[in-house]
Structure formats: C-alpha cells, structure tokens
Amino acid sequence: xxxxxxxxxxxxNKSTVNRQRFLRRYRKHIKKAVDxxxxxxxxTDLDSGESISIPRRDISExxxxxxxxxxxxxxxxxxxxxxxxxxxxxxxxxxxxxxxGDGDASDxxxxxxxxxxxxxxxxxxxxxxxxxxxxxxxxxxxxxIESFKYVRAGVVNEGNPAKINVVRSMRQxxxxxxxxxxxxxxxxxxxxxxxxxxxxxxxxxxxxRKEEELELEIAKLKRRINKIPFVDTIDLRYNLHxxxxxxxxxxxxxxxxxxxxxxxxxxxxxxxxxxxxxxxxLKRNYEKIExxxxxxxxxxxxxxxxEFFYSRETGGTIVSSALKMMRDIMxxxxxxxxxxxxGAQASDGDNWNDDSPTCRExxxxxxLPQVQYYSYIEIxxxxxxxxxxxxxxxxxxxxxxxxxxxxxxxxIYPVFRELFQRKETKRAS
Amino acid sequence: xxxxxxxxxxSDWTFELIQDYDREIGRVARDFGLDTYPNQIEIISAExxxxxxxxxxxxxxxxxxxxxxxxVSNEQHYRRGQMGLAYEIVINSNxxxxxxxxxxxxxxxxxxxxxxxxxxxSFFKGNYLFRTWTDATSIIDYLVFAKxxxxxxxxxxxxxxxxxxxxxxxxxxxxxxxxxxxxxxxSAEEEKQRxxxxxxxxxxxxxxxxxxxxxxxxKADHHDVKRYPExxxxxxxxxxxxxxxxxxxxxxxxxxxxxxxxxxFYPQRQTQVMNEGWATFWHYTLLNKLYxxxxxxxxxxxxxxxxxxxxxxxxxFDSRFYSGINPYALGFNMMSDIRRICENPTxxxxxxxxxIAGSDWKETLTxxxxxxxxxxxxxxxxxxxxxxxxxxxSILDDDKERDLHITAIHDDPGYRDIREALSKxxxxxxxxxxxxxxxxxxRGDRSITLxxxxxNRRPLETESAEEVLRHLHRLWKFDVILESVQDxxxxxxxxxxxxxxxxxxxxxxEEEEELSLIQRV
Numbered sequence: 001x002x003x004x005x006x007x008x009x010x011x012x013n014k015s016t017v018n019r020q021r022f023l024r025r026y027r028k029h030i031k032k033a034v035d036x037x038x039x040x041x042x043x044t045d046l047d048s049g050e051s052i053s054i055p056r057r058d059i060s061e062x063x064x065x066x067x068x069x070x071x072x073x074x075x076x077x078x079x080x081x082x083x084x085x086x087x088x089x090x091x092x093x094x095x096x097x098x099x100x101g102d103g104d105a106s107d108x109x110x111x112x113x114x115x116x117x118x119x120x121x122x123x124x125x126x127x128x129x130x131x132x133x134x135x136x137x138x139x140x141x142x143x144x145i146e147s148f149k150y151v152r153a154g155v156v157n158e159g160n161p162a163k164i165n166v167v168r169s170m171r172q173x174x175x176x177x178x179x180x181x182x183x184x185x186x187x188x189x190x191x192x193x194x195x196x197x198x199x200x201x202x203x204x205x206x207x208x209r210k211e212e213e214l215e216l217e218i219a220k221l222k223r224r225i226n227k228i229p230f231v232d233t234i235d236l237r238y239n240l241h242x243x244x245x246x247x248x249x250x251x252x253x254x255x256x257x258x259x260x261x262x263x264x265x266x267x268x269x270x271x272x273x274x275x276x277x278x279x280x281x282l283k284r285n286y287e288k289i290e291x292x293x294x295x296x297x298x299x300x301x302x303x304x305x306x307e308f309f310y311s312r313e314t315g316g317t318i319v320s321s322a323l324k325m326m327r328d329i330m331x332x333x334x335x336x337x338x339x340x341x342x343g344a345q346a347s348d349g350d351n352w353n354d355d356s357p358t359c360r361e362x363x364x365x366x367x368l369p370q371v372q373y374y375s376y377i378e379i380x381x382x383x384x385x386x387x388x389x390x391x392x393x394x395x396x397x398x399x400x401x402x403x404x405x406x407x408x409x410x411x412i413y414p415v416f417r418e419l420f421q422r423k424e425t426k427r428a429s
Numbered sequence: 430x431x432x433x434x435x436x437x438x439x440s441d442w443t444f445e446l447i448q449d450y451d452r453e454i455g456r457v458a459r460d461f462g463l464d465t466y467p468n469q470i471e472i473i474s475a476e477x478x479x480x481x482x483x484x485x486x487x488x489x490x491x492x493x494x495x496x497x498x499x500x501v502s503n504e505q506h507y508r509r510g511q512m513g514l515a516y517e518i519v520i521n522s523n524x525x526x527x528x529x530x531x532x533x534x535x536x537x538x539x540x541x542x543x544x545x546x547x548x549x550x551s552f553f554k555g556n557y558l559f560r561t562w563t564d565a566t567s568i569i570d571y572l573v574f575a576k577x578x579x580x581x582x583x584x585x586x587x588x589x590x591x592x593x594x595x596x597x598x599x600x601x602x603x604x605x606x607x608x609x610x611x612x613x614x615x616s617a618e619e620e621k622q623r624x625x626x627x628x629x630x631x632x633x634x635x636x637x638x639x640x641x642x643x644x645x646x647x648k649a650d651h652h653d654v655k656r657y658p659e660x661x662x663x664x665x666x667x668x669x670x671x672x673x674x675x676x677x678x679x680x681x682x683x684x685x686x687x688x689x690x691x692x693x694f695y696p697q698r699q700t701q702v703m704n705e706g707w708a709t710f711w712h713y714t715l716l717n718k719l720y721x722x723x724x725x726x727x728x729x730x731x732x733x734x735x736x737x738x739x740x741x742x743x744x745x746f747d748s749r750f751y752s753g754i755n756p757y758a759l760g761f762n763m764m765s766d767i768r769r770i771c772e773n774p775t776x777x778x779x780x781x782x783x784x785i786a787g788s789d790w791k792e793t794l795t796x797x798x799x800x801x802x803x804x805x806x807x808x809x810x811x812x813x814x815x816x817x818x819x820x821x822x823s824i825l826d827d828d829k830e831r832d833l834h835i836t837a838i839h840d841d842p843g844y845r846d847i848r849e850a851l852s853k854x855x856x857x858x859x860x861x862x863x864x865x866x867x868x869x870x871x872r873g874d875r876s877i878t879l880x881x882x883x884x885n886r887r888p889l890e891t892e893s894a895e896e897v898l899r900h901l902h903r904l905w906k907f908d909v910i911l912e913s914v915q916d917x918x919x920x921x922x923x924x925x926x927x928x929x930x931x932x933x934x935x936x937x938x939e940e941e942e943e944l945s946l947i948q949r950v
Contacts, residue, residue, distance in 0.1 A: 002468035022497030062896030070887030078745020
C-alpha cells in the first residue's frame with residue numbers, strides 16, 4: 001500500500017538557513033566583490049543583484065585522496081582501434097582523453113574555475129550598507145518604509161475589547177435571542193391564552209388544577225426564556241483595522257563638487273564613488289529620490305551626471321558660489337517641509353581665502369537648518385587649508401554635519417562608513 | 430495481444446491517476462516477487478527538489494554552510510539551464526519516501542514510481558549491505574535527533590564553534606565508517622536516553638586513558654610498551670570520539686552524529702552500479718509488462734523509451750560527454766544480461782556461468798541483488814558479452830613508464846583481466862587511500878600517528894591531506910602525524926602541530942625525483 005502526499009504547499013525555502021550560513025562564512029569574499037562592483041556601476045544603477053565569484057580552492061572541503069603518480073589500472077568503454085600491448089602517449093592534461101582523467105578528482109571541480117553565484121539586490125545592498133544607519137531618519141511626514149496608517153476593513157469575529165462594534169454585536173445578540181427562544185415564546189403565548197380563556201370563565205366552573213398547571217408552565221417557560229443570555233461571546237463583533245503602509249516620501253540629494261583645475265580626474269573618480277554610495281544608501285530609504293549635481297570653480301552651475309563627472313574646467317575656486325546655488329535651488333524647488341534634503345560636498349580643499357568664512361555663514365544660516373545631513377569630504381593627501389578649518393568649527397557645533405579626508409580610493413568606503421556610522425557609537429564616543 | 434484499456438491517455442497527471450498507476454505497477458511488481466517497504470510518494474515542486482538536492486538526500490538535515498554551498502551552486506546551474514533536475518529522489522527509510530516532481534508528465538511519474546518505489550525500494554530492503562549497515566525504520570528519527578541536537582549545541586556554544594567541529598568531522602567523513610563490524614541499530618528514543626549516560630561514561634573512559642598520576646606498582650619498562658591502539662584502527666572518527674583527550678562531551682556527540690550519517694550512506698557508495706542497475710532494470714521490465722497487458726498507450730511507451738535510452742546511454746571514452754562509466758548503463762546491461770543468460774544461454778555463457786545458465790532468472794537476479802556489492806557483483810557477473818558491447822579496454826598508467834599501456838581489450842584473453850580491473854575500480858577501499866590510526870603516544874606528548882599504506886605506489890594528494898590534518902588537529906588538539914608507508918618504510922611524514930604543518934620527505938633522492946618529473950611530462 002502506498003501513501004501519496006502532496007507536499008507542494010510545504011515551505012520551499014528549506015535551504016535558506018544553509019544558504020545564509022554559506023553567505024556568512026564567505027562574508028569577506030562577498031564584501032570584496034560588492035565593493036568592487038560599486039566602482040563599476042553608474043550612480044543610479046541599483047536594480048540588480050551581483051554575481052559573486054569565489055576562488056574554488058577557498059571554498060573546497062578537503063578530504064584524503066590520491067595524488068598523481070604510482071601505478072593504476074583503468075577501464076574505459078568505447079574502444080575503437082586499441083589492441084592489447086599498444087603503447088599510447090600520455091594525454092596532456094584534459095580529462096576527456098584516453099585515460100589521464102582521474103575518476104575521483106574530476107568531479108570535485110574542474111581545476112581552477114571560480115565558484116560563481118548570484119546574490120539578490122537586497123543582499124547586495126545589505127552587504128554594502130552593513131551596520132550603517134541613516135542619520136535623522138525621522139522626518140515630518142514619514143518614517144521611512146516603517147510608517148503605517150490604520151484603515152477600516154469591515155467587521156470580524158475576533159478582536160480586542162477596545163474594538164467592539166456595539167451596534168453589530170447587539171444586532172447579533174438580538175437575532176440569536178429571537179431564534180433561540182422562538183419555540184418557548186410560542187408555547188408561552190399559547191399557555192397564556194389558555195389561562196386567560198380559563199380565567200374568563202365563571203369562578204365556579206374554573207378548573208383550579210388546570211389553572212395551576214398552566215401557571216406553572218408559564219413560570220417555567222419564562223424562566224427558560226430568561227436563561228438565554230442577553231449577550232453572549234459569540235455575538236461580539238469587532239471592527240477590523242488593517243495596517244497600510246503610508247506612502248514614503250521624497251528625498252533630494254545635492255552633490256557639490258569642485259571642478260577647478262586643481263581637481264584631477266582621479267580625484268573626481270573618488271568623489272564619484274562617494275556620491276554613488278550616498279545615492280544607493282538614500283535609495284534604500286526613500287521611494288523617490290532626486291539628485292541635483294552642482295559643480296563649481298569660480299562660479300557654480302547645475303549640470304547632468306555625465307557632465308558633472310567627466311567634463312574638465314580650469315580656474316580658481318570659490319566654494320560659496322556652489323553653496324549659494326544650493327540654497328537657491330532648495331528654496332525654489334525643494335521646500336524642506338516636503339523634501340528630505342541631503343548634501344554632499346567634495347573638494348580638494350582649495351578655496352579663495354576670503355571666501356571660507358562666507359561658506360560657513362551660508363551653511364550655518366541657510367543650509368544646515370533645512371537639511372537632514374550634510375557631509376563634506378576633502379580629497380587631498382596634503383595639509384588642510386582654510387576651508388577645512390572653517391568647517392571644523394561647524395562640525396563642533398552641528399550634529400548632522402560630518403567631514404572627512406580621503407587620500408586614495410581605498411579610503412572611500414571606510415570613510416563613508418564612518419560618516420554614517422551608527423549613531424549609538426557616535427554618542428558613546 | 431490483449432485489448433488495450435489504458436489507465437490514462439493524456440500527459441497530465443492527477444492524484445487519482447498516480448494512485449491507479451501505483452496500484453498497477455505494485456501489482457505487477459508483486460507478481461515478479463519484488464519485496465518492498467511500504468511507499469510514501471510525495472509530490473514536490475522544483476524549488477523543493479532543489480532544496481532536497483542540497484541536503485545530500487537527507488530529508489531532514491542539520492544546518493551547515495556546505496549544504497548551502499551545494500544549494501547555491503545547484504540553483505545557479507538550474508537557473509541558467511545548465512542542469513535539469515533529477516526526476517526523483519528516494520530515501521532509504523521505512524516507509525520508503527520517494528519525491529516526485531510536479532513538472533513531470535504522467536509517463537515520467539509512472540517511470541519514477543516503477544524506478545524508485547519498486548526498484549530502489551526493494552534493493553534497500555533486500556541488499557545485504559543495507560540490511561547490515563542501515564536501519565530504515567529509525568533513520569528519519571535519528572536525523573531529527575541529530576538536527577535538534579546540533580541546533581541545541583549552536584544555541585549553547587555558538588554557531589561558529591559548532592561549525593568548526595562539523596567542518597573537521599566532514600573532512601574525515603569517509604574515514605568514519607566501520608567496514609567490518611556490524612553497527613548497533615540507532616533510534617531516536619534510545620539515542621536521547623543514552624546520550625547523557627554516554628557523555629559521562631565517555632569522559633570517564635578518556636580520563637582513565639590520559640591519567641597522568643603515576644600508579645603504584647606500575648613498573649612496566651618503557652621498551653616493552655605496546656602501541657595504543659594495539660591494532661591499527663580504520664574508523665578515524667570513531668577513534669576520535671572515544672579517545673580524543675580534550676574534546677567536550679557535546680563535541681564527541683557531534684563527531685558521533687557525523688560518523689553515524691557517514692555509516693548510513695556507506696552502502697549507497699558501495700552499490701551504485703547495482704542499485705541503479707536494479708532500479709533501471711525493473712522500471713524497464715515493469716512498464717513493458719504493463720504495455721503487454723494493454724494498460725499503457727503507445728505514446729506512453731515512446732516517451733518512456735526515449736527517456737530510458739538516454740538514461741542508459743554510455744558515451745565512449747573519447748566523447749565530449751564522457752565522464753566515467755555510467756552506472757545506470759553498466760548496471761542495467763548487466764542485470765538484463767543475467768536474465769538473458771538464465772533464459773537463453775549461449776555456449777559461451779554455459780562455459781562462463783555454468784551454475785546460472787538456464788536457471789530461474791527471477792531467483793538468480795534476486796540472489797545477485799541481495800548478496801553482492803558493486804565490486805563483487807562485477808567480479809561475479811560481468812559477462813564477455815557485456816564487455817564486448819561496451820568495448821571495454823584496460824589501461825595501465827605507471828609513472829615509471831613513458832607511455833600508457835593497453836593491458837587488455839574485449840577479446841578472449843582479455844575478458845578476465847578486464848573483469849578483474851573493473852571490479853577493482855569499484856572497490857572503495859582501493860580508491861580511497863588506506864589510512865589508519867597507527868599509534869598514540871599515550872605517555873609522552875599525546876601525539877597521534879596515522880599511517881597511509883600505499884598501494885601501487887600511489888601517493889596522497891598533499892595539499893588536501895595537509896588541510897585534513899589541520900582539521901584532525903582541531904579535534905585531537907595535540908600533534909598529528911601522518912606517515913606514508915610503502916613496503917614497510919616510511920616515505921613521507923606530514924606533521925601538524927600547534928604551529929602548523931611540517932613536512933619531511935624521505936621518498937627519493939632529488940635526481941630520481943627530477944627524472945620522474947621529466948617522465949611525467
């Protein structure tokens with residue numbers, strides 16, 4: 001006798017735990033692959049996962065097996081022209097040939113191929129933003145994706161007492177009482193009619209015993225009717241409220257970059273990576289995100305991504321021009337009560353000397369009160385200049401302002417992490 | 430031919446149809462005398478099949494990253510279309526669990542039922558190795574116990590800690606098998622009851638062994654001290670479980686779990702050709718019988734034969750698709766050949782197989798299924814006819830010679846040699862390096878010495894061996910020494926101490942080494 005069981009409805013992700021264990025074990029490899037991928041992607045290309053490759057030897061599980069050498073017999077099928085006593089040349093590598101292939105080793109991996117697999121987009125981003133936290137995430141109309149509102153969704157049989165729907169519960173109770181007492185009430189009515197008829201007769205003719213019987217009957221029926229509870233637990237009806245995600249709101253990210261003669265392409269590339277990271281990070285937390293690119297030398301200009309990163313300019317540097325432009329754009333297009341505003345500024349630190357105090361003033365007065373977060377990175381292996389020192393005074397007073405120095409591409413990621421490091425740690429230190 | 434009254438005509442399956450087919454196939458199987466466990470047929474989806482894959486055929490398994498690795502790579506291959514999924518997975522348990530994939534057509538489901546639920550199932554129940562080594566009734570319970578135990582350990586000691594022990598055990602899994610002793614049947618209930626007692630007892634035993642306080646009257650002179658263990662031990666994991674000086678009780682239990690599971694799978698590794706051959710032979714025979722009875726349609730048979738022929742196809746050695754001898758092909762051909770020898774023996778058969786030529790084929794086949802493993806099965810039943818059909822030839826690869834030698838082909842003088850060589854090819858103890866526990870320095874530095882006895886001068890693959898030694902060191906926690914022995918002289922020594930690997934080679938002087946290198950090139 002066979003039993004046939006339909007298991008298709010059982011969970012299908014039985015291997016999830018094992019998969020997670022695997023990702024956990026090879027965290028370092030995956031992290032490296034993810035970091036490399038970031039540098040290759042465009043700033044807004046976020047919709048795919050990533051293919052991760054790990055050298056097979058790192059991933060193999062060792063076991064005792066024979067190596068090359070010694071003497072061995074092998075039997076193969078499909079002989080065509082060999083006869084006993086033939087000598088044939090040893091095949092050069094390659095397992096398909098006349099017998100060089102080692103039965104044991106061939107299925108444990110074809111040599112040096114990498115072990116390649118896909119991680120999903122979510123996993124990709126998780127690895128990228130591991131233990132980072134967006135600062136000041138809470139904002140007027142939103143709490144990111146975790147904000148919900150409750151909407152009414154009809155009436156249900158179960159719920160908590162606070163949500164009892166009185167009208168519906170009473171209606172339910174009434175109909176239950178009517179239904180359950182119907183026969184008793186009919187009999188009560190009949191008994192009462194009989195009794196009334198009896199009592200109308202002349203007292204002499206009255207059948208006392210019958211009268212008593214009827215009275216008893218009536219009392220009994222009344223008791224029975226009264227026994228039906230007025231409201232029973234099965235009558236209760238509750239209002240149902242469903243959680244509905246509130247539409248998450250919008251963010252705008254300002255990328256400010258110095259494109260003066262002193263910024264070379266390598267520096268700009270570093271800046272780009274920093275902006276990419278910031279963009280991806282925001283993308284995760286806001287449904288709609290816009291990016292404004294402002295580049296500046298002595299004067300500022302709003303440009304598209306391509307021009308922002310790849311066109312060359314020369315000349316001096318006046319940083320405040322860009323800040324002023326940012327302030328104006330904010331005022332015209334991105335009112336702070338609708339938008340979450342993030343600013344990221346990259347520069348080599350050069351600035352017109354008299355300009356740095358102006359920068360500070362604009363930042364403190366006009367920009368910082370409006371933005372969620374403002375970060376400044378200085379791509380410059382040398383000593384700091386006036387701008388850095390001005391900004392340092394801001395950093396000391398304003399909590400959502402951060403600044404860092406980067407001197408080679410390897411620094412970017414650590415710096416990025418530091419900028420956005422968990423607030424707890426920041427508070428603790 | 431009888432009138433056709435097919436069970437079904439379309440290609441879609443339903444639960445009722447599966448039941449009907451199962452009933453009919455079961456009836457025919459019983460007529461042929463197949464003895465099976467009851468069947469539990471489970472319909473699963475492709476994703477679930479992928480899941481089942483990665484837990485190496487265990488329906489319940491503990492969590493470990495290596496299963497995740499299998500899963501990830503299978504999933505990858507499957508999604509890219511590089512790999513089809515197996516039609517079935519069958520588990521040696523009682524009732525015998527077989528998975529059917531929902532994507533299969535009715536014909537494929539019937540094929541799988543015949544193959545797994547009656548073929549493999551009767552093999553599990555009948556073959557002596559499975560009867561001796563595995564206990565079908567309790568395996569599922571045991572796996573559940575193992576999973577829960579390991580989960581509990583992870584909670585108590587941390588995932589990393591447990592994973593490290595499991596890694597080390599997995600590296601030695603092939604050496605966690607008793608080849609000659611009969612194992613005690615395992616059941617979850619007993620297991621739980623005994624587990625705690627065992628922990629204490631084991632620890633006591635170990636303490637006894639490693640006691641360092643000198644005993645009165647212990648005047649044994651040190652030259653006469655016997656080795657410990659007195660006889661070399663083949664089951665490394667067992668030896669570790671019982672004797673490793675510093676393992677915690679729970680770690681011993683983990684070693685034991687891995688060892689038990691290795692033992693459970695050991696027969697499957699020894700009977701691949703027979704098991705697949707037997708199942709393939711029976712799906713072929715059973716479905717043909719149904720066809721004769723008119724229970725299935727011509728279209729059904731065409732679809733079935735198409736997939737059957739691709740299963741038993743053996744690409745020749747020089748083909749792009751060649752990856753060793755196909756166990757389905759060899760097994761099926763040998764099984765069919767035995768039937769042929771019984772029913773229509775030729776002169777040659779009578780000379781080669783005097784005792785089975787002309788006998789009852791069902792009895793002979795059942796006898797063969799019950800009492801052999803691949804190695805002995807080939808040795809006993811590979812007929813010249815099958816050798817000719819496969820065009821087998823034997824090659825000698827000797828690193829002292831410049832060329833490869835063809836030592837035998839499918840002709841009269843060659844049959845016996847080929848049979849011998851092919852049989853050896855299926856001898857697991859020949860394919861796996863022979864490594865045993867040779868000595869433990871009980872009174873000194875507590876080091877353990879393993880000995881690899883070389884066969885035909887074949888050396889160990891050093892890189893992997895070193896890794897395994899590191900794992901062994903993690904379990905043993907004192908120095909681990911692996912000696913490679915040839916003709917009673919130690920050729921190679923690898924030692925894994927607290928500072929890592931040290932190597933010592935006494936193999937050859939350098940000239941010879943170079944010479945052999947040149948030859949190899």
